[in-house]
Amino acid sequence: SADPVIINHKVDGKTVGYYMVATSGRGYWKSQDLVNWRHVVPDHWPSSYGRDPADEGRDMIAPTALSVDGRFYVMPSSHGTKSPIYVSSDPENGKFEEYNPSLTFPEIPNPSGLWDPALFHDEDSDKWYLYWGSSHTFPIVGSELAMSNLLDIASYPRALLYLYPEQHGWERFGFDHRDEHRPSYVEGAWMTKHKGRYYLQYGAPGTSENMYANGTYVGDGPLGPFVYAPYNPVSYKPGGFVTGVGHGNTFQDKHGNYWNTGTCWVGVNWVFERRITMVPAGFDVDGQMYANTRFADFPHYAPVKKWEQSNDLFTGWMLLSYKKPCTASSQRSGEVDDKNGLRYNFRASNAVDENPRTFWVAENNRTGETLTIDLEQVYDLKAFQINYSDFMVESADLLEPRKSDAEYVERVYTHYKLHASTDGEEWAEIGNNMHEKVNRSNPYIELETPVKARYVKFENIHVPTEHLAVSD
Numbered sequence: 001s002a003d004p005v006i007i008n009h010k011v012d013g014k015t016v017g018y019y020m021v022a023t024s025g026r027g028y029w030k031s032q033d034l035v036n037w038r039h040v041v042p043d044h045w046p047s048s049y050g051r052d053p054a055d056e057g058r059d060m061i062a063p064t065a066l067s068v069d070g071r072f073y074v075m076p077s078s079h080g081t082k083s084p085i086y087v088s089s090d091p092e093n094g095k096f097e098e099y100n101p102s103l104t105f106p107e108i109p110n111p112s113g114l115w116d117p118a119l120f121h122d123e124d125s126d127k128w129y130l131y132w133g134s135s136h137t138f139p140i141v142g143s144e145l146a147m148s149n150l151l152d153i154a155s156y157p158r159a160l161l162y163l164y165p166e167q168h169g170w171e172r173f174g175f176d177h178r179d180e181h182r183p184s185y186v187e188g189a190w191m192t193k194h195k196g197r198y199y200l201q202y203g204a205p206g207t208s209e210n211m212y213a214n215g216t217y218v219g220d221g222p223l224g225p226f227v228y229a230p231y232n233p234v235s236y237k238p239g240g241f242v243t244g245v246g247h248g249n250t251f252q253d254k255h256g257n258y259w260n261t262g263t264c265w266v267g268v269n270w271v272f273e274r275r276i277t278m279v280p281a282g283f284d285v286d287g288q289m290y291a292n293t294r295f296a297d298f299p300h301y302a303p304v305k306k307w308e309q310s311n312d313l314f315t316g317w318m319l320l321s322y323k324k325p326c327t328a329s330s331q332r333s334g335e336v337d338d339k340n341g342l343r344y345n346f347r348a349s350n351a352v353d354e355n356p357r358t359f360w361v362a363e364n365n366r367t368g369e370t371l372t373i374d375l376e377q378v379y380d381l382k383a384f385q386i387n388y389s390d391f392m393v394e395s396a397d398l399l400e401p402r403k404s405d406a407e408y409v410e411r412v413y414t415h416y417k418l419h420a421s422t423d424g425e426e427w428a429e430i431g432n433n434m435h436e437k438v439n440r441s442n443p444y445i446e447l448e449t450p451v452k453a454r455y456v457k458f459e460n461i462h463v464p465t466e467h468l469a470v471s472d
Contacts, residue, residue, distance in 0.1 A: 127144060160200060259281055
């Protein structure tokens, strides 16, 4: 999935839950704490519309959402001539109805249509706005929405921002921004109002790139004029286990903390293989917008109050397994060529290289296969994470839409055990998830009590894929 939008849904001014919509979600997710999420399959759900009528009825792509006066609004992207908005007073139970069957489709020279929309309600003026655009040619545009019986586009859309990759290096396309010949994409608009100023955010240079990031323009009105923020990009993660934080949204939790969501890149099975991310964000004393991606893929505490600074959530725990000696019970032989002409092997050492695009693959997917890491000295282990990889997934049962969550869970889940030792001879089990059937591709477990260990052993019990593959 990709393109997440997380909304703090309020009723009578109080938070009743967080809702997340995202690309190809087959529904949406609800959380009370931003950590544990429950998938909700609604009884009526909008789909994105393409240029081809055969595309209609597919899942929602790059949606937007908004909570206003106790009602939860959702709108998908649309390439076609139909752009519905759905609304719910009971999103907890998936009860949606069609609020507007179709906005008046704007006659503007932009073949992308209403793609990557972002709804915005200005509480001070009680006016509604829509921003949209995903193109390497056309800008992010915006329009006020008329609020009569239904929301509709009230004025000719206004061009609000373009990319200037020759001036802004982070907007340049390509791996590590090195491609000066292919055009960059501007997309993923979002609007945040803070202390009377309007921050129009956007993603660049493209969701298929490792440097996908979020920037912002700032103005004194919801339709500008906007000025490029010289401190851009505001959310940027060029290094670490996963890279890229572009195309998401900015929201406040119930404690008043800001968060910036986005899309990180994997790109193994296909160019748009992605995951979603969320990092602490905010505005400094000068009104500059920021997102804290420092150690973003290391453990952080869940927010339980207003933080003084976004670093307050960082546990300070450091990665112990990076490039440490590894052994496996078996490994797949040979190598494969990827789409970029690179050759991959399946060695155990791939599981400690902090790269989601390389992985250990066992010779067979069976219970009891193990991967053992020598940390080279005794440490206090506080938590562990297993990052599975979707290597050569071809099963139609995994890819086709499920008939129900219960039926899907019976097939798609991961089970494992984790063992620790100080000498490599006597082992103690320190964790397993045999008590649950949950689809976790990157399970993270915090130990109740730190464990002293030099050796850590992962033991496979079950994965739903044809192959057992662990990237890190």
